[in-house]
Amino acid sequence: DAKTTQPTSMDCAEGRAANLPCNHSTISGNEYVYWYRQIHSQGPQYIIHGLKNNETNEMASLIITEDRKSSTLILPHATLRDTAVYYCIVRPNNAGNMLTFGGGTRLMVKP
């Protein structure tokens, strides 16, 4: 079973910031939080990951709460091409390297 909880869907206006929340209240101390997205009919695309510090790259920012029980993925200026299903995943620390996917959040960016 996935260890994360995400809203099923969200809307965002084009050009505005998209803030996608994720709850992972049972996360273990050395488990990372990963974010992927899947644009329709394509393979999942890696976005960003973090352990406890906030992270930023060319795609997004990841804000992890101090207690690590939740995080937020931020797309600073959403475009129509950011419409996708976004998956928040906690990587288990004793089950190899595979990712376990939950239902994700379907983000719809609207003009």
Next chain:
Amino acid sequence: SAVISQKPSRDICQRGTSLTIQCQVDSQVTMMFWYRQQPGQSLTLIATANQGSEATYESGFVIDKFPISRPNLTFSTLTVSNMSPEDSSIYLCSFTTGAWETQYFGPGTRLLVL
């Protein structure tokens, strides 16, 4: 990051037949994985394929139905055997370059079984 490709990209097959999906990475990778994504669903791990050893299957998936090969560090195949319409899915291969490294995915193979 390495480039990963899958063949075929899509196929329509008759029930009772088998299809072998190929996954090629342009550099040597440590671990390869096969996932299935049924229509409207999230991804489900089928098995982990390591070079030089038997694939490790997740609960609900068996080798007779989904035989996997991993002949070297850049290539793997997944066969969907004796197909039924319930096997209609997207099949995705994935890899990591080492322990705790980021996992990357191929473009997927869209399979429709009639």
